[in-house]
Amino acid sequence: MIQRIAxxxxxxxxxxxxxxxxxxxxxVTAYDVAPAAIERARAMLATxxxxxxxxxxxxxxxxxxxxxxxxxxxxxxxxxxxxxxNVPENIAIKADVYRAIDGLIASDTIVASDTSGIPITQLxxxxxxxxxxxxxxxxxxxxxxxxxEVIGGEKTAPQTVATxxxxxxxxxxxxxxxxxxxxxxxENRVLYALLREAVDLVERGxxxxxxxxxxxxxxxxxxxxxxxxxxxxxxxxxxIYKSVSSFLNADLSNRDDxxxxxxxxxxxxxxxxxxxxxxxxxxxxxxxxxxxxRARKLVAVRRILEGRE
Ligand SMILES: NC(=O)c1ccc[n+]([C@@H]2O[C@H](COP(=O)([O-])OP(=O)(O)OC[C@H]3O[C@@H](n4cnc5c(N)ncnc54)[C@H](O)[C@@H]3O)[C@@H](O)[C@H]2O)c1
Numbered sequence: 001m002i003q004r005i006a007x008x009x010x011x012x013x014x015x016x017x018x019x020x021x022x023x024x025x026x027x028v029t030a031y032d033v034a035p036a037a038i039e040r041a042r043a044m045l046a047t048x049x050x051x052x053x054x055x056x057x058x059x060x061x062x063x064x065x066x067x068x069x070x071x072x073x074x075x076x077x078x079x080x081x082x083x084x085x086n087v088p089e090n091i092a093i094k095a096d097v098y099r100a101i102d103g104l105i106a107s108d109t110i111v112a113s114d115t116s117g118i119p120i121t122q123l124x125x126x127x128x129x130x131x132x133x134x135x136x137x138x139x140x141x142x143x144x145x146x147x148x149e150v151i152g153g154e155k156t157a158p159q160t161v162a163t164x165x166x167x168x169x170x171x172x173x174x175x176x177x178x179x180x181x182x183x184x185x186x187e188n189r190v191l192y193a194l195l196r197e198a199v200d201l202v203e204r205g206x207x208x209x210x211x212x213x214x215x216x217x218x219x220x221x222x223x224x225x226x227x228x229x230x231x232x233x234x235x236x237x238x239x240i241y242k243s244v245s246s247f248l249n250a251d252l253s254n255r256d257d258x259x260x261x262x263x264x265x266x267x268x269x270x271x272x273x274x275x276x277x278x279x280x281x282x283x284x285x286x287x288x289x290x291x292x293x294r295a296r297k298l299v300a301v302r303r304i305l306e307g308r309e
Contacts, residue, residue, distance in 0.1 A: 002081040002110070002167050003027060008073070008097055009086035010037050013114055015044035016143035017084065018067045023052050024171025025060040028067045031076035038069050048143040054299050055144070056308060057172070077101050077109075082167070084136060086114045094118070095126035102128050110160055112136035117184035120153030130155035134164050135178070137185055144298045149185050151178040190229075200253035202279075203261045209279050225305060 005021055007014050010032040018028045018041075030045075032038050045067060059065060070076050077083055083101060087093050094113065101111070111133045113123055124130035135151030148168050152161045161177060168175035178185045184192060198216065202209050224232065233241055265271075265278060272278030273287055282290070303309045 002163065004029070004080045005082045005084060006031065006076045006080040007084050007086055008032075008076065008101075009088075010041035010044075011086070011088075013138060013140060013142050014086045015041040016048040016141050017086065017114075017138055019045050019048035019052060020057075020143045020173075021171070022065040022067050023057050023059060024173075025064040026171070027065070029076045029080065030067055030069050031071070031073055033073075035071060038071060042069060048141075051141075051295055051299060052143055054296075055302065073100060074104055077104050080105065080109060082110045082112060082164075084112045084114060089116055089118065091118060091122060091126075094123060098123070098127045108132060110134060110163060112164060114138055117188050119181045119183055120151050120156060121181050122153075124153045124155050131157040132160050134160045135181075135185065136164055136168075137187065139187060141295065141298070144295065144302065146172075146302070147174045147176055147187070149176050149178050149187055151181055151185055153181050196255065196259075197253050199259045199261060200255070203259055225301065 004027045006029045007018050007021075008031050010018075010030055014030060014032070018030050021028050030038075030041060032041065083105065085094060085097055087097055094115070098111065105111075107129050109132065111127060113120065113133070113135055114137060115123065115135060116137065120133060120135045124133040127133055130153070133153065134156050135149065135153070137149040137151065139145035139147055150161055150164050150168070152158070165175040165177060176186070182189065194216070198212055201207050202212055207215070227235055269275055270277045273282055273290075276282050276284075276287075300309075
């Protein structure tokens with residue numbers, strides 16, 4: 001049974017994940033190689049805890065569910081039943097972490113990666129017990145989005161997948177098992193199919209960026225939160241899908257390189273919120289308000305979807 005969890009890497013994803021796992025009664029040790037990241041993570045943990053309060057996810061009973069920060073990797077992983085690796089999306093960096101912990105953990109400690117899409121089969125080549133390595137792909141913000149993908153690589157033991165799925169379920173979250181170790185898994189494959197078409201439409205001048213967002217958020221997005229794509233096919237009728245897809249599929253973007261608009265913007269350091277400009281422009285004040293507003297709306301929508309309002 002998993003009770004002690006070590007999180008390695010406390011950037012965007014780690015702190016919210018730590019907060020949510022602790023609310024599930026688990027003991028979390030949180031480690032990052034950068035002292036500044038640990039300090040930032042403490043503040044992010046407090047913010048995430050406030051959001052979890054708003055979501056109505058109560059703290060566990062006294063003594064259960066703790067988060068302890070450390071700058072010592074040995075102390076972080078010692079005695080852990082599960083390690084969640086959460087370092088940047090780069091195989092070399094991830095492999096360094098696996099090598100560093102390999103000799104420090106028990107042979108049955110599960111090592112999970114939050115990779116957004118590197119096949120688990122590639123990652124498990126860098127660890128001495130590949131049967132215990134598994135993908136555990138959270139969605140951002142991890143303390144708000146309840147779905148987590150669980151992915152086994154070629155050498156992952158079925159029991160490892162089952163243990164992680166059960167852990168996720170036991171703390172009230174929604175595990176989804178991805179049965180084949182395809183790049184990007186399922187969530188990001190679907191998202192990137194949507195993003196490719198959205199960028200293409202804006203790039204070709206079919207629609208303004210603001211209108212694209214209104215169209216997708218209030219058309220597809222709002223509906224899809226209630227009726228998933230498979231159920232949507234049944235709602236629309238497979239006969240309708242058959243006739244529309246018979247001519248539309250051939251007209252959709254199928255580009256297999258990065259769109260010129262994206263290359264142009266990244267080349268000019270227009271990276272989005274983090275640089276103040278991307279598809280839209282942001283002042284520091286707007287950024288702050290936007291993050292709080294988005295968290296508030298996601299919490300409100302989730303409470304409604306769960307039938308708690
Ligand atoms: N950001 C997202 O929306 C998102 C969503 C789902 C999954 N992921 C995945 O989660 C992982 C982490 O993403 P992120 O956005 O939190 O990254 P990030 O860049 O925000 O944070 C990574 C953290 O890892 C730390 N780090 C780097 N090398 C380390 C080492 N050797 N040991 C310990 N810590 C180290 C860095 O100091 C940093 O704090 C990636 O694999 C990413 O693809 C990200």
